Amino acid sequence: MALSRQRTRQEEMLVAWAELPRSPGHALYDRLQSELIAAEFDPFVEGVCAAHYAERRGRPSLPPGR
DSSP, X not given: OOHHHHHHHXXXXXXXXXXXXXXXXXXXXXXXXXXXXXXXXXHHHHHHHGGGSOSSSSSOOOOTTO
């Protein structure tokens, strides 16, 4: 098979990320997220994990909620 014919076929198969269908999510995870935000869970976990962050060596760790 010639390379030019193969390229044409593959270009038709490409789908942009913006064109992919999006799921509406799930009610359980939406409710869980709102409860965790209301309870300020992320700041709590960041405080617990702060002792394990690098102070001077290399790039600092990302907070757990990211």
